Amino acid sequence: MDKPTRVLIYEDNADLRASLSQLLGGSPGLELAGALSNCTQAEADIARLQPDVVLMDIDMPGITGIEGLRRIKATTPGVNVVMLTVFDENDRVFDAICAGADGYLLKKTPPAKLLEAIGEVRAGGAPMTPAIARQVLKLFPRVPPRAVPDESPANLSAREQEILGLLVEGYSYKMIAADRGISLDTVRSHIKKIYEKLHVRSMTEAVSKALRQGLT
Known part of the structure; x- marks a missing residue:
């Protein structure tokens, strides 16, 4: 039997923290590792609670979620x-993306979508709500590959370019499968090849590189 995914919550709003705790605690395949109001002891929290995934509020007193993210990634980069x-x-x-965030969601994300996002990030994806994905598109200037001399062309196939373009637009794995009429396993296979060709290890890195090199 597969081990449940342990999720740690950082959220200073007590009501939302309780709501998220209840949602995660009652969801099959998930286990609530902890629910904390701040990330001032992030490194110690991770070592003590051993989460697989962290849901990090971006605005908290003391230390911001982005600083907490940096600390976690510096000591335990394998934690999503x-x-x-x-x-x-x-x-x-x-x-947040530059600091290594594996996903970026609005707090108003419906519970079912939030649970799906946890599964997606554990499968190697980087969930983003469409509104966030649109902001990412604006944040990274599109430049031709020749303007980045230290990076060689990725030589992506036409299908891989299509799928990378959908990732940039914020599509989830399931949405890509439905949009292109292919299976989830086929989507994962294409994305694995995209990562290999772009020499990246996460979807945020792939999106960043795609936008910097004008690959989509």
Whole structure:
């Protein structure tokens, strides 16, 4: 039997923290590792609670979620961190992605979508709500590959370019499968090849590189 995915919540709003705790605690395949109001002891929290996924509020007193994200990624890069925010139009989206966020969701994301996002990030994806994905498109200037001399062309196939373009637009794996009429396993196979060709390890890295090199 597969081990449940352990999820740690950082959220300073007590009501939302309780709501998220109840949702995660009652969901099959998930286990609530902890629910904390701040990330001032992020490194120690991770070592003690051993989460697989962290849901990180971006605005907290003391230490911001972005600083907490940086600390977690510096010590335990294998832990997936999904940022939660009420905002979708500010440069903190850019800061969080540059700091290594594995996903970026609005707090108003429906519960079913939030649970799907946790599964997606564990499968190697980087869930983003469409509004966030649109902001990402604006944050990274499109430049031709020749303007980035230290990076060689990716030599993506036409299908791989299509799928990368959908990732950039914020599509989930399931949405890509439905849009292109292919199976989830086929989507995962294409994305694995995209990662290999782009020499990246996450969807945020792939999106960043695609936008910088004008690959989509």
